[in-house]
Amino acid sequence: MREGHSTYKPKTGIERWFDARLPLPRLVHDSFIVYPVPRNLNYAYTFGGILTIMLVAQILTGVVLAMHYAADTTLAFDSVEKIVRDVNSGWLLRSLHSNGASFFFIAVYIHICRGLYYGSYKSPREFCGYSVVPTCW
Ligand code: HEM
Numbered sequence: 001m002r003e004g005h006s007t008y009k010p011k012t013g014i015e016r017w018f019d020a021r022l023p024l025p026r027l028v029h030d031s032f033i034v035y036p037v038p039r040n041l042n043y044a045y046t047f048g049g050i051l052t053i054m055l056v057a058q059i060l061t062g063v064v065l066a067m068h069y070a071a072d073t074t075l076a077f078d079s080v081e082k083i084v085r086d087v088n089s090g091w092l093l094r095s096l097h098s099n100g101a102s103f104f105f106i107a108v109y110i111h112i113c114r115g116l117y118y119g120s121y122k123s124p125r126e127f128c129g130y131s132v133v134p135t136c137w
Pocket residue numbers: 055058059060061062063064065066067069080094097098100101104
């Protein structure tokens with residue numbers, strides 16, 4: 001959100017009342033509708049968001065897998081077989097989790113390369129990872 005420069009204008013009385021108490025619509029407006037971004041952004045920059053979504057997917061599928069997984073050398077194999085054969089949609093969960101892990105790494109490498117390509121290592125922002133700055137210094 002642009003700090004101190006909100007362009008949100010509540011139209012009705014109810015909206016003004018709500019905005020004064022819980023400015024959620026203002027937050028959505030300033031974050032998703034009027035959110036100024038540098039014009040040199042391109043699709044390579046989407047991978048941070050893609051990674052966020054994929055991490056959530058890995059955690060959700062992983063937690064459900066862990067509910068059925070037996071972390072014991074004598075039981076682990078059979079428990080995974082059980083996940084794939086007997087657990088409802090277990091085959092899908094395991095496929096999503098295991099293929100998701102591979103795609104996660106592909107996305108991480110693209111994300112890292114994008115950062116390096118656009119100068120994440122350059123002064124003065126080499127510690128914060130914010131690379132959408134003019135590259136003239
Ligand atoms: C970035 C996050 C994660 C990555 C990249 C990841 C990656 C992987 C990979 C590569 C496997 C082996 C898959 C296979 O051969 O079938 C696996 C298995 C497993 N993961 Fe994750 N994982 C992540 C998060 C989680 C989380 C948060 C949990 C649970 C809290 C979890 C629980 C499990 C379980 C129980 C298995 C064994 C079941 C199976 O092999 O299908 N994972 N994970």
